[in-house]
Amino acid sequence: MSNEINFVIDGVEVTGKPGQTILEACDEAGIYIPRLCRHPELTPRGSCRLCTVLVNGRPQAACTQPITEGMIVESETEELNENRRNIIDMLFVEGNHFCMFCERSGNCELQALGYRFGILAPKYDYFYPKREIDATHPDIFIDRNRCILCGRCVEASRTVDGKGVFEFVGRGPERKIAINAEQFLKDTNLKITDKAADVCPVGAIIKKRTAFTTPIGKRKYDKKPIGSDIEEKRKKD
Amino acid sequence: MSKRVIIEPVTRVEGHGKVSILLDENNKVTQARFHIVEFRGFERFIQGRPYWEMPVVVQRLCGICPVSHHLAAAKAMDVIVGADKLTPTAEKMRRLMHYGQTLQSHALHFFHLCSPDLLFGFDADVQIRNVIGVALKHKDLAVQGVMLRKYGQEIIKATAGKKIHGTGAIPGGINKNLSTNERDVFLKDIKQMLVWARGALKVAKDYTVENLEMVKPFGSFDSNHLSLVRSDGAMDLYHGNLRAIDAEGNKIFDQVDYSKYLDYIAEEVKSWSYMKFPFIKSLGPEKGWYRVGPLARVNTCDFIDTPEAEEARKEFMAVTDNKPNNITMAYHWARMIEVLHSVEKINELLNDPDLQGNDLVVKGERRNEGIGLLEAPRGTLFHHYKVNDDDQVTMANLIVSTTNNNIPMNRAVQKVAADHISGAPEITEGLLNHIEVAIRAYDPCLSCATHAMGKMPLKVTLFDYQGNEIETKTKE
Ligand code: SF4
Numbered sequence: 001m002s003n004e005i006n007f008v009i010d011g012v013e014v015t016g017k018p019g020q021t022i023l024e025a026c027d028e029a030g031i032y033i034p035r036l037c038r039h040p041e042l043t044p045r046g047s048c049r050l051c052t053v054l055v056n057g058r059p060q061a062a063c064t065q066p067i068t069e070g071m072i073v074e075s076e077t078e079e080l081n082e083n084r085r086n087i088i089d090m091l092f093v094e095g096n097h098f099c100m101f102c103e104r105s106g107n108c109e110l111q112a113l114g115y116r117f118g119i120l121a122p123k124y125d126y127f128y129p130k131r132e133i134d135a136t137h138p139d140i141f142i143d144r145n146r147c148i149l150c151g152r153c154v155e156a157s158r159t160v161d162g163k164g165v166f167e168f169v170g171r172g173p174e175r176k177i178a179i180n181a182e183q184f185l186k187d188t189n190l191k192i193t194d195k196a197a198d199v200c201p202v203g204a205i206i207k208k209r210t211a212f213t214t215p216i217g218k219r220k221y222d223k224k225p226i227g228s229d230i231e232e233k234r235k236k237d
Numbered sequence: 238m239s240k241r242v243i244i245e246p247v248t249r250v251e252g253h254g255k256v257s258i259l260l261d262e263n264n265k266v267t268q269a270r271f272h273i274v275e276f277r278g279f280e281r282f283i284q285g286r287p288y289w290e291m292p293v294v295v296q297r298l299c300g301i302c303p304v305s306h307h308l309a310a311a312k313a314m315d316v317i318v319g320a321d322k323l324t325p326t327a328e329k330m331r332r333l334m335h336y337g338q339t340l341q342s343h344a345l346h347f348f349h350l351c352s353p354d355l356l357f358g359f360d361a362d363v364q365i366r367n368v369i370g371v372a373l374k375h376k377d378l379a380v381q382g383v384m385l386r387k388y389g390q391e392i393i394k395a396t397a398g399k400k401i402h403g404t405g406a407i408p409g410g411i412n413k414n415l416s417t418n419e420r421d422v423f424l425k426d427i428k429q430m431l432v433w434a435r436g437a438l439k440v441a442k443d444y445t446v447e448n449l450e451m452v453k454p455f456g457s458f459d460s461n462h463l464s465l466v467r468s469d470g471a472m473d474l475y476h477g478n479l480r481a482i483d484a485e486g487n488k489i490f491d492q493v494d495y496s497k498y499l500d501y502i503a504e505e506v507k508s509w510s511y512m513k514f515p516f517i518k519s520l521g522p523e524k525g526w527y528r529v530g531p532l533a534r535v536n537t538c539d540f541i542d543t544p545e546a547e548e549a550r551k552e553f554m555a556v557t558d559n560k561p562n563n564i565t566m567a568y569h570w571a572r573m574i575e576v577l578h579s580v581e582k583i584n585e586l587l588n589d590p591d592l593q594g595n596d597l598v599v600k601g602e603r604r605n606e607g608i609g610l611l612e613a614p615r616g617t618l619f620h621h622y623k624v625n626d627d628d629q630v631t632m633a634n635l636i637v638s639t640t641n642n643n644i645p646m647n648r649a650v651q652k653v654a655a656d657h658i659s660g661a662p663e664i665t666e667g668l669l670n671h672i673e674v675a676i677r678a679y680d681p682c683l684s685c686a687t688h689a690m691g692k693m694p695l696k697v698t699l700f701d702y703q704g705n706e707i708e709t710k711t712k713e
Contacts, residue, residue: 100402101294133285135627141287208628209318211289213598215405215413216398 009053009073022062022073023051030234032227033075034084034116036091036109037150038063039199043159045151050084050113085117093124094173096131096145097202103211104203106219110148111202112226131176136186139208140197147177147204157196165190177204271650271676280633288317288607288624292406295620295635303402304338304393305613305638308475309620311406312609316496317624319601320409326594327410330396332475333586334405335611336579337392339474340430342614343531343576344389346680347437347569348382355444355569378440381433385576388423388430392583395419410598420587427584431545434577438549441573445566446556452566454656456649456675459484459563461517461527462536463641465612468492470539472546472578474612480537481517481527486561489517495610498619504636512643515636526644529616530679531571536561543585546578565649568678575614613638615680639681649675 005016009031016025021044026033037048046061053062054074062075074080091110099105131144149168154177157165165188169178181187190196197205216222259267279298286294292311296303308331315323323331356375390400395415397403405411445452461484465477479493479501493501504513505522516525527533535554541547553570556562562571586592609620616638623632639646653675 100297101290103290103293135285135287135629141628208287209289209408211287212293212404212407213412216403218413 005067005069007067007069007071007073010076016067020067022053022055022060022065022067025067026062026075027230028233030231031075032230033062034113034227035063036113036148036201037152039152039156039201041160041195042152042155042199045155047151048087048148050087052080052083054080081117084113085119088113088117088119089122089124091148092119092122093126094129095148096128102146102203103206104146106214106216106222108203108221109201109226112221115221116225116227127173129173134179134185136184137188137190137208138186139192140185140190141206141208142177142179142185143204143206144176145204146202148202149175149177150201152199152201153177153196153205156199157190157194160195163189163194163196165194165196271646280635283630283633285629285631287628288314288622288630289408289628291620291622291630291633292408293402293404295633296402298635298637302338302342302614304334304397305611305618306620306635307397307403308335308406309609309611309613309618310622311408312476312611313607313620313622314408314609315410316607316609317604317622318408319603320599321601322599323410324594324596324599325591326414327597327599329586329589329591330411330414331406333415333583333592334393334396335475336582336586337389337396339389339614340576340579340583341386341389341393343572343579344382344385344437346614347441347572347576348379348386355440378436381436385430385433385437388426389579392423395423407598409600412597414594414597415587415592417593420592423583424587427580427587430580431577431584434573434580435545438570438573438577441570442549442552445564445570449556453564455671456565456653456656456678457563458565458645458648458652460645460648461489461520461525462533462561463517463527463529464534464537464617465495465610466492466538467542471542472534472538472540472550474534474575474579476611479610479617482537482561484561484563486536486559489519495619496608498608498610498621502619502636512640513636514643515641516644527641528645529638529641530568530614531575532562532565532568533616534612535571535574541574541578543578543581546574546581549574549577565675565678568680572680615639616641639679642679642681646676646679646681649678 003018005018005020005025007014007016007022007025009022009026012029012031014025014029014031016028020028023033023035023038023044033051033053035048035051037046038044038051044061044063046064049061051062052059053065054060054077055065056072062073088110092114097110099108099111102108102111105111129145131147133144134142151168153166154168157163165180167178167180168175170176179185179188179190192207197207200206257270279295283291283294291314292307295310296307298306311331315321356378393403394400396411396413397405398413405413461481463479463481465473466480467473467477477495478491479495479498480491481489481501483489490501501518502515503518503522504515506513514522514526516522517527518525535550538550541550553562553567553574556567557564605625606623607621611618617636618638619634619636621632621634622630625631650672653671
């Protein structure tokens with residue numbers, strides 16, 4: 001069996017390795033496909049649908065779809081980008097995201113995607129949901145107002161930390177992130193060194209007393225848009 | 238029948254206020270009040286939020302002097318995290334930010350908002366009595382105003398990260414130092430800023446001195462004055478102890494540790510206004526109200542620790558025989574003394590290598606209550622918080638500068654209304670503007686000065702001369 005798989009995305013020929021997903025192969029090739037729930041160290045869940053691409057004309061999540069020889073992938077199309085914009089837009093209005101005083105500002109993947117897609121103000125009405133915060137843990141703070149239900153913390157706690165501190169409960173608009181204790185985060189065995197405390201793409205799980213220590217201008221997405229680290233690889237080659 | 242004249246909104250005042258004047262059939266003023274109509278519920282909104290968010294979230298109270306809220310909250314949070322003494326780099330970076338803020342805020346007020354009144358006269362046609370009129374007729378002055386303000390804003394950006402709503406001050410210190418590159422850019426222009434600050438001061442001084450007879454009684458009244466002063470009695474806009482003096486200059490209290498402010502200052506709530514009315518406890522609400530801001534600060538301090546501003550202070554005090562100056566319009570002159578002082582201070586700081594230090598944050602024993610005060614451009618600003626063991630804010634009390642000047646502004650409106658409108662057969666635009674001019678002297682920023690204690694309905698009541706209620710309007 002050949003250990004090279006060739007496919008085409010948006011007219012560009014890409015060579016990947018067997019077992020890679022579209023997203024992984026494209027990352028290596030310096031082609032950025034927008035994503036939100038995907039974390040490079042965790043098993044992909046394909047839940048946010050931001051990375052949806054057309055594979056031979058059919059919509060697939062690029063983070064879970066394996067590459068195959070000769071496949072034709074479309075990602076940067078008007079329609080797909082409009083869908084992505086809508087998903088981001090809806091995530092903003094579904095929660096209570098106040099970027100102006102959120103300590104994740106500048107390092108937040110949702111905010112960075114908003115900027116990348118040129119979203120200045122959401123087009124949908126805000127839900128203003130009532131969400132709980134949990135400040136009981138000595139080192140970690142959960143602000144569910146900002147949770148986008150990506151599932152990273154669930155996955156990290158279960159598979160990396162081997163703890164299962166986080167789990168989803170409820171359905172639809174009632175869906176929320178729960179913890180494996182009667183009431184409070186302090187009653188779980190979550191530790192600040194756990195992977196689960198480190199993977200939240202937004203400001204929902206934050207480490208206490210670390211806020212605003214990075215000055216504006218030096219934060220992850222202050223200078224370059226999200227995805228540009230991947231795109232730079234291609235420019236260099 | 239009483240007739241009510243309402244000027245709304247008071248143009249060229251930040252935020253949104255309303256003035257009601259009660260006239261009798263002969264157009265004689267019976268009552269005049271400056272109302273606050275905007276509603277902000279910050280003190281409730283921030284309950285439950287983590288304490289480290291405070292310096293960033295509370296600055297959203299105001300788009301005009303957010304740095305003051307940013308720093309006052311940061312000072313309160315220093316107490317929470319047990320940072321009793323900041324590193325020299327942190328303290329000086331914050332001071333630099335604060336002087337930059339004072340410079341930009343004062344410059345904006347003077348050149349954009351009040352200079353039209355001074356340059357064209359209160360009764361001049363509104364078509365020319367505005368900032369465009371200044372730009373056309375006094376081009377140099379207008380340009381200098383813009384450039385001074387810009388310099389202040391750039392200082393804020395270099396210290397807080399952004400010109401508006403930055404994140405520089407964090408509990409226990411600061412998140413960046415000043416690079417030599419940043420410093421050199423500022424040093425290059427500092428001499429020019431000094432020249433322009435001197436020029437602005439001269440405009441304000443000459444105006445006051447030349448029109449002394451006119452401005453002396455204009456919206457003026459005797460009052461107490463309050464500000465922070467340094468332990469040696471010097472003016473200090475960033476830190477100090479509380480001092481209050483009466484209209485004659487006698488000390489009511491002095492060198493009071495501001496964390497004990499509640500022993501000295503109380504706040505009265507009135508049914509007709511969202512704004513609270515602070516007063517000096519020992520004197521009671523009737524006699525204990527006081528003025529804050531540039532006029533109060535120049536009056537309360539023993540000296541200013543920068544040479545040119547100190548010279549200017551001496552000239553200022555000589556006008557009232559070294560007694561406190563109680564002339565409302567003298568606020569403008571005092572404000573420009575502070576502009577010069579701020580530029581001198583910025584110059585001092587830029588030449589201090591501590592700004593390039595890397596030791597940015599200290600922490601100590603965690604506390605559950607923190608109070609931070611500073612002298613904001615508009616006057617003494619109080620921030621007071623309680624924080625639980627889970628790091629959440631459970632109580633916040635803010636007394637903003639404009640609230641401190643609440644009664645004085647009402648007095649000024651009443652005085653001007655009585656002096657200038659009573660008996661006039663008709664109410665001209667120029668006359669109405671006299672009221673605006675008096676209010677403007679205090680540079681009120683109204684959006685941040687309204688308090689919401691739980692759910693308080695807005696109630697507007699009109700009284701006749703004897704204090705009888707004519708009409709009440711309530712908004713739930
Ligand atoms: S808390 Fe953060 S990591 Fe967990 S689901 Fe919500 S957004 Fe994702």
